[in-house]
Amino acid sequence: MAYLVSHPDEVKVVSKHFGMGATNLDRYLELDGYKAVQKAISMGADAIINEVKASNLRGRGGAGFPTGLKWSFVPKQSAKPKYVLCNGDESEPGTCKDRLIFEHDPHAVIEGVMIAALAVGAKSGYIYLRGEYRYLLEIMEKAVADAYARGFIGKNIFGSGIDLDIFTHSGAGAYEVGEESALMESLEGKRGVPRIRPPFPAVVGLWGGPTVINNAETLASVPHIILGGGEWFANLGTPRNGGTRLFCLSGELEKPGVYELPMGYNLKKMIYDVSGGMTKGRNLKGVVPGGSSVQILTPDEIDVAMDFDSMMKAGSMLGSGGVIVLDDQMCIVRFALRVTKFYQHESCGWCIPCREGTDWMKKTLTRFHSGGGVAKDIDNLKYLAENMLGRTFCPLGDAAAMPIISYVQKFRKEFEDHLDGRPCPYEKAAEPALV
Amino acid sequence: MKFSDQLEQRFSTMVTHYPTKRSVLVPMLLYIQDEVGALTDETIHEIAQRTDLSDLEVRNVISYYSMLRTRPVGKYNLQVCTNVSCLLRGADDIFEHCKKKLGIGNKESTPDGLFHVEEVECIGACCWAPALMMNYEFHENLTPAKIDELIDGLKKKEEQ
Ligand SMILES: Cc1cc2nc3c(=O)[nH]c(=O)nc-3n(C[C@H](O)[C@H](O)[C@H](O)COP(=O)(O)O)c2cc1C
Ligand code: SF4
Ligand code: FES
Numbered sequence: 001m002a003y004l005v006s007h008p009d010e011v012k013v014v015s016k017h018f019g020m021g022a023t024n025l026d027r028y029l030e031l032d033g034y035k036a037v038q039k040a041i042s043m044g045a046d047a048i049i050n051e052v053k054a055s056n057l058r059g060r061g062g063a064g065f066p067t068g069l070k071w072s073f074v075p076k077q078s079a080k081p082k083y084v085l086c087n088g089d090e091s092e093p094g095t096c097k098d099r100l101i102f103e104h105d106p107h108a109v110i111e112g113v114m115i116a117a118l119a120v121g122a123k124s125g126y127i128y129l130r131g132e133y134r135y136l137l138e139i140m141e142k143a144v145a146d147a148y149a150r151g152f153i154g155k156n157i158f159g160s161g162i163d164l165d166i167f168t169h170s171g172a173g174a175y176e177v178g179e180e181s182a183l184m185e186s187l188e189g190k191r192g193v194p195r196i197r198p199p200f201p202a203v204v205g206l207w208g209g210p211t212v213i214n215n216a217e218t219l220a221s222v223p224h225i226i227l228g229g230g231e232w233f234a235n236l237g238t239p240r241n242g243g244t245r246l247f248c249l250s251g252e253l254e255k256p257g258v259y260e261l262p263m264g265y266n267l268k269k270m271i272y273d274v275s276g277g278m279t280k281g282r283n284l285k286g287v288v289p290g291g292s293s294v295q296i297l298t299p300d301e302i303d304v305a306m307d308f309d310s311m312m313k314a315g316s317m318l319g320s321g322g323v324i325v326l327d328d329q330m331c332i333v334r335f336a337l338r339v340t341k342f343y344q345h346e347s348c349g350w351c352i353p354c355r356e357g358t359d360w361m362k363k364t365l366t367r368f369h370s371g372g373g374v375a376k377d378i379d380n381l382k383y384l385a386e387n388m389l390g391r392t393f394c395p396l397g398d399a400a401a402m403p404i405i406s407y408v409q410k411f412r413k414e415f416e417d418h419l420d421g422r423p424c425p426y427e428k429a430a431e432p433a434l435v
Numbered sequence: 436m437k438f439s440d441q442l443e444q445r446f447s448t449m450v451t452h453y454p455t456k457r458s459v460l461v462p463m464l465l466y467i468q469d470e471v472g473a474l475t476d477e478t479i480h481e482i483a484q485r486t487d488l489s490d491l492e493v494r495n496v497i498s499y500y501s502m503l504r505t506r507p508v509g510k511y512n513l514q515v516c517t518n519v520s521c522l523l524r525g526a527d528d529i530f531e532h533c534k535k536k537l538g539i540g541n542k543e544s545t546p547d548g549l550f551h552v553e554e555v556e557c558i559g560a561c562c563w564a565p566a567l568m569m570n571y572e573f574h575e576n577l578t579p580a581k582i583d584e585l586i587d588g589l590k591k592k593e594e595q
Contacts, residue, residue, distance in 0.1 A: 002562075003563060081454075090559050091556070091557060093518040094519060094557070094561050095559070096561045096563075130559070131461075131462075131502045132502070132568060132571070135571060167452040167453075169452075169461075172461050172465045172500035172501075172502045172503050173501035174500050174501060175557075186461055187458060187461075188455065188457065188458050189455070189461060189486070189496065190457075190496060191495065191499035192500075207455065248561055248562050249562065250523070250561040250562050251523045251524070252524060257562045288519070292557075322561060324523070325523075326523065327523065330523055335522070338517070339519060342518060346556070
């Protein structure tokens with residue numbers, strides 16, 4: 001069971017039902033459950049999409065693509081069935097928010113999938129959870145079964161004449177499967193190797209039919225938008241960045257945890273105020289603000305608003321909402337090595353720059369960290385990473401490259417301090433075992 | 436080969452959820468493994484037949500997913516996350532402690548077949564780091580003492 005925290009600055013929308021027993025359907029109904037779906041039915045497809053557009057909701061999976069716009073790409077007429085796919089693969093290091101949604105508010109996810117299906121004219125929705133989330137799969141399965149038992153899903157929902165089925169589906173361990181096209185491959189029973197785009201999933205997706213793929217948090221926001229109105233949601237955040245976000249604050253912090261804060265909340269305040277600052281007498285060294293795939297920020301760069309556009313301007317990305325806080329006991333080379341080891345392990349191996357690049361970076365960093373580094377390794381790492389950028393079929397290549405470039409650029413001295421056979425001067429941690 | 440009643444039921448319901456049979460593959464393989472302990476030649480052949488695939492195609496899928504395996508591991512599988520959020524909070528020491536306590540290395544099992552330990556990637560417990568999963572059970576905010584308690588508890592349970 002994941003632990004809940006709270007802070008006065010929180011604005012609880014998606015987390016509104018956390019800790020309130022909303023997994024129980026009767027309780028969920030007391031909390032206005034399934035009203036959003038009924039309202040959506042009466043609104044009709046176009047009005048739903050317009051409301052979501054007005055909300056400025058942007059994808060919480062990482063890329064921040066406007067949700068209403070994504071839905072509007074699905075063709076109205078289609079010879080093949082259309083689908084909605086909820087991405088609950090949550091595997092980006094530093095991210096543990098979808099877990100709380102599934103655990104505390106499973107029906108909100110179901111409602112979100114239903115409303116998306118109504119908006120695009122899909123008759124089936126799939127909720128994909130990573131294989132490790134077995135207890136959450138059980139919670140979701142029960143929620144789906146309960147909703148079927150009441151007739152909320154299935155044939156002729158709420159007397160609308162619309163049939164809508166929802167199914168849960170389990171993965172079996174693979175980060176890359178979180179990438180939308182690999183996710184579809186996995187759901188179809190294959191290896192999680194991405195597909196070439198275009199065509200985009202909205203046109204050719206699951207089993208060749210038009211498919212909307214959204215992150216679990218994105219979909220769980222939708223019922224609130226339908227009930228509260230797009231404008232209300234938009235106003236919670238900053239221009240073009242509507243609503244709130246579940247930020248996962250991790251590292252040696254006084255009060256780490258998942259906090260729901262308005263889009264655009266100041267990053268520095270998040271660290272020093274919301275999560276109480278550093279613990280154990282540590283000092284701040286850097287912040288990785290959006291999951292391990294994004295560029296690091298130095299302590300003098302964190303006085304920024306946490307929304308997609310501001311983070312981009314600050315030279316990083318809002319990503320998955322995983323705010324990883326590094327303290328002065330962490331060696332940046334060691335950190336880089338662990339990050340690279342992850343991407344090397346998870347690369348599906350399809351494109352050469354990603355497969356070979358991550359492997360070379362891992363080998364170089366392993367040798368480098370153990371005192372066998374030579375000066376040209378530093379530029380070589382950057383060179384390797386820069387040559388992966390934009391040269392791969394899916395964004396995992398970029399995700400592996402961008403952080404490394406930023407570490408070398410911003411912490412070059414720490415790399416240099418490892419040269420001349422010196423053992424790591426920053427920590428005495430055990431050598432990493434290779435996965 | 437016959438599936439257990441439980442697996443049989445899983446399969447027959449799931450197969451109605453998708454337009455193609457092979458779509459049941461990934462979750463079904465995991466359910467089989469949970470029950471049988473590993474994806475044996477026999478089970479692979481059985482699921483291949485049922486999904487109109489060759490055994491090789493099924494093996495090809497199995498080899499992609501980190502949770503799927505063709506050989507059994509210890510009854511209690513300690514999967515220790517050493518990824519960044521956990522690393523920042525001492526995951527290396529936690530991992531070392533697990534290995535030392537059990538007297539085994541990464542991806543090894545104890546001779547009695549009870550315990551297995553492996554280093555894994557982020558398990559979605561970053562805010563409650565360091566963390567591990569024992570089979571499907573999350574154990575968070577770990578300390579060496581908590582690990583001792585967990586392992587000793589399981590050993591005691593087995594002795595009874
Ligand atoms: C390597 C990789 C891993 C990803 N993992 C996830 C994930 O675990 N969960 C998720 O929602 N999106 C993940 N994404 C993003 C998805 O591809 C996709 O953009 C997202 O699910 C779309 O939903 P959204 O628009 O609601 O964000 C990943 C992307 C990449 C490139
Ligand atoms: S970038 Fe990496 S993970 Fe993505 S398709 Fe290429 S090899 Fe596979
Ligand atoms: S980094 Fe260890 S659980 Fe996420």
